[in-house]
Amino acid sequence: MSTEPRRTRTLRIGAGASYAGDRVEPATELAARGNLDYLVYETLAERTIALAQLERRKNPEAGYNELLADRFYSALPHCKKNRTRVVTNMGAANPAAAARRTAEIIRDLHLGAMKVAAVIGDDVLQYCLNNADPLKLMETGQPLSSLEGQIVSANAYLGADVIVEALRQGADIVLTGRGGDCSLFLAPMMHEFGWGEDDWDILGKGQTGADMVECGANVSGGFFADPGYKEVPELWNLGYPLLEVERDGTIVVSKLPGTGGIINRAICAEQMIYEIHDPANYITPDVVVDFTGVELEEIGPDRVRITSGCGKPRPEQLKVSVGVLEGWIGEAEIVYAGLGCLERARLAEKIVRERLKIGGVELQELRIDYIGMNALHGEASLPLKEPPYEICLRFAGRVREKRGAVKLGNEVETLVGKGPASSSIPRKHVREVLAIYSCLIPRGAIKPQIMVTEVP
């Protein structure tokens, strides 16, 4: 146990990003005038880390977040001045390289002495390959070895404990790879308040607050506006959220004055339920959270107090995201407009289907959408009251070999000149399928390590 004096005053944690390509400026603004103790950047979706592993294979110094330098050049001077520590999973597939780059940036900016910690050990590819028979996919129950594609990555969701240890060692900046998104926010709370790793109730409260901001601006006005129903002021100037955490686990979610966006009960409720299944049992590496008792209270403009979250013991196993190369997807789009556009688009569909047969292209799956009518919701779409003025016909096909995906795009492209009258010039696109599956592995299979770099 640490003997450091524990914090009694409010802890302020800013949410500076919620995906790899997130906007940089709002995070810098939080760093500049948020009076933050911690700035957290969460940048890893399920697939992001698998893509980063592929980057790292090509270049041993790559595989971390591409915006790391942009973010740190603009935010670190404020963080240093305001004594704000940074916790982020921008390390992605290569936290050690991310730490080296961060140290360069600190020297380049003449920020003086700082400690940068890289958390490694989430990469469990070798373990998974060695245990591909006993490990079962959560999606299907089938063994990992039954996958037909090539397994290229396996990363475990580490918990907050290893980040807490890095903070205890004095890191000003902690760079991780795969971990629980919420754990990035929970770790500073555990470290500062001395919350126990098995104090499930307080961890549940902390994780409820973490869940509220782990998708960044989705709680401060993003992905919410619906004119006439849900209005959001100055959405273009959206402020990113921050947590004000008390030692007893009471948490207020707020944002900087003078920024756009909105924080109210309605958006907090949307965010709390976002991407959870059973609200009484939301599984994280640190604690199983029960949201069913959570109370949300508007206590001021853009300030919501969160109370009565609670927790249960953490799971014995950790989730692993497995990246698998499974083939190719070809996509192409063509637009028809004017009277009879729908009939011309339907004829174009027939032509492409027939030409794919003539060309002997065997697609595993072919999807055809009429954008403007039914592309997102298919037969469940509300019917149109009159024919559309223009329609975008979209083809998407999945295929084992790349040439089939290319061929699909070419057959759509040649509709100009060899298909119905009066269309746009088609756009086409080919991409490799990097599918993500999940499995569970024992905690004991993972040995996280911390590498500290001291910039003098």
Place this chain on the structure above:
Amino acid sequence: MKTFYLRELAHARAGDKGDTNNIGVIAYEPHYYPILLRQITPERVKQHFRGIVKGRITRYELPKVHAINLVMEGALGGGVTRSLSLDPHGKSYSALVLTMPVEVQEDIAAELMLKGRRPIGTEP
């Protein structure tokens, strides 16, 4: 009774995990919540999401925030990363659930109409 789109009574947000989509549906007012509980049932949602949801739908209740959580399995074309859909995450499904028709008793219908909301088929 009058029939409104669910959009007039509730708001929603959808998210993904693998091949499962979940939609949080939150009543704008606490006294609309019983309408959600009675009418936004897994059976009706499955019918409404025809062609999209292949698996089971489970509904969880969050009465403190007058919300339900609809967890829809087999809803994402085989999973976000393999799907051929333009919306592989199903984030737009929140808009689809809000097109469900719901029957509303007269006092709440009057309240909605005072706010400028219109029953289905009577929109200007």
